[in-house]
Amino acid sequence: MxxxxxxxxxxxxxxxxxxxxxxxxxxxxxxxxxxxxxxxxxxxxxxxxxxxxxxxxxxxxxxxxxxxxxxxxxxxxxxxxxxxxxxxxxxxxxxxxxxxxxxxxxxxxxxxxxxxWVPPVPVSMSGDVEPAPELLPWIDIENLKRYPAAFTDGEPVAVTEKVHGTACCVTYHAEGGRIQVTSKGLGAQRLALVEDPKNLYWRAVRGHDVARVAAALAGELGASRIGVYGEVYGAGVQDLGYGADSRRGEPGYAVFDVAVEAGGHLRWLDPEELTGMLDGRLPLVPTLYRGPYEARAVMELAEGRETLSGRAAHIREGVVVRPLRDRYSAELGGRAVAKVVGAAYLTRRGGTEYE
Structure with missing residues (x-):
């Protein structure tokens, strides 16, 4: 901030x-x-x-x-x-x-x-931590309203639904098959969560077999490290539950990004590559639009009902915009990816914002 x-x-x-x-x-x-x-x-x-x-x-x-x-x-x-x-x-x-x-x-x-402002973290999202300098990097997504020149009119983009959960990063190390699990807040501090069957993030990772998929990706892409970035959601996580209940079973989980390190070079899967490689293997955040970028249309997509549950259970949090070919943005000073948060979401009552 x-x-x-x-x-x-x-x-x-x-x-x-x-x-x-x-x-x-x-x-x-x-x-x-x-x-x-x-x-x-x-x-x-x-x-x-x-x-x-x-x-x-x-x-x-x-x-x-x-x-x-x-x-x-x-x-x-x-x-x-x-x-x-x-x-x-x-x-x-x-x-x-x-x-x-x-x-x-x-x-x-x-x-x-x-x-x-950093909200207090519920017990289910906290736990014992350990230093983890070898975690793959966490990308903080800036708001498009603050950086309106991040994309150019007509640029091919993908717009995905922003899911209101808690972000989870899994770093898979091909050598030894080791995985590290962290949250957004802990990842920024280069800390990983010690495995605990009661911890929300580890429950999601084990429940959706993320480590197995990451290992398969590493083999297919010749990667030394794979980073799988997903949103853990459901009742008991945040105030918007998408019809899932993390308190009574497996937490909801949806991937929004994958990083690949191979030959000392780090890259991010393009939106279509991400969908092609993970569809049927792991749940993905919904894609709402693919086509030429137009700011007004993106702002409109940030509003409305969620599509993740398939039942329009409640309001949508917002959207995330990425180019169809991952690139650097001088406006953002890093990777070209930005979010728009819906007005109805921002002004709702009783909202939670745990990281």
Whole structure:
């Protein structure tokens, strides 16, 4: 999570005379009318940021933010319009040249005392850990609304459904046939979970025979390491269950990515290659669209009902966009992959966001 200087585009609020919409990338945040003009620079604080109470008070937001301490930024609807993040000019940055900071990509999170919100992890998702420096890397997927130039119009892409579960990475080592299992949060710390039959991630990995499939992939692709990235889901994991119940049986599981290391080179399976190699072997996240990229169509796909269960059990979390040929993105500073989270999902009540 980064707190950055951004150029604003101001739009009229359709339902409030005293409010306007400040656009950053494709995000929009509600602001007081007249506070900014199009072309102005301001600081953008994203969702899931936790603010120090002094800054909360300075911004006039006492008692208005999310969380038990009312200090967490969350998407909300204000007079019918979705507001994501906070646009402001904190006094602590009064002497900062925001134009230069924007050009340099400066991050003000530490200076402002802002940290990312990390929810407490349920016991079933935690466990004993061990150092694991040889894990295959975890790719943090950025939001397309923050990086709207990540894809070009007409570029061939695949759009898959973003499943609201907890991400699980399996690293398979061809030498010795060893596997390591980790979560998103632990993987970022280069930690693996010690095998435990009660642990949610290990239950999913063993229940869906992920290690056997990873071993087969390694043999077919001549790989020294295989990384299988999947979403573990079901009632008891997050607030959206997709008709599965992890508390009474095998957790739901759906793969969204595979990394292959061969000859010292790491690559990611392209969407069609992923489907071709795993279909019938492991469950996959649903593909909603393949074709030319068009931003508005992708935003529309982020809304609606989920398709994973086949029963449209509840709202969709959102979507993930990838090019049909994996590539580098200068806009993202890494692999070209981005997500869009649905407005209905962001503003639902009683949501959970365990990592």
């Amino acid at each position: 980064r707190v950055t200087a951004e150029e604003l585009t101001i739009h009229e609020h359709p339902n409030a005379d005293a409010l306007e919409l400040a656009q950053v990338g494709l995000y929009r945040a509600v602001v007081a009318k007249g506070s900014y003009r199009t072309g102005d620079l301001a600081v953008y604080i994203p969702e899931q940021a936790v603010l120090p109470m002094e800054l909360v008070a300075e911004l006039g937001l006492t008692g208005k933010l999310a969380g038990s301490a009312a200090n967490r930024v969350k998407a909300i609807r204000l007079r019918g319009e979705l507001s994501q993040g906070i646009v402001c000019r904190p006094t602590a940055l009064a002497g900062v040249d925001l134009a230069k900071a924007r050009a340099d990509g400066s991050d003000f999170a530490a200076e402002l005392g802002i940290v990312k």
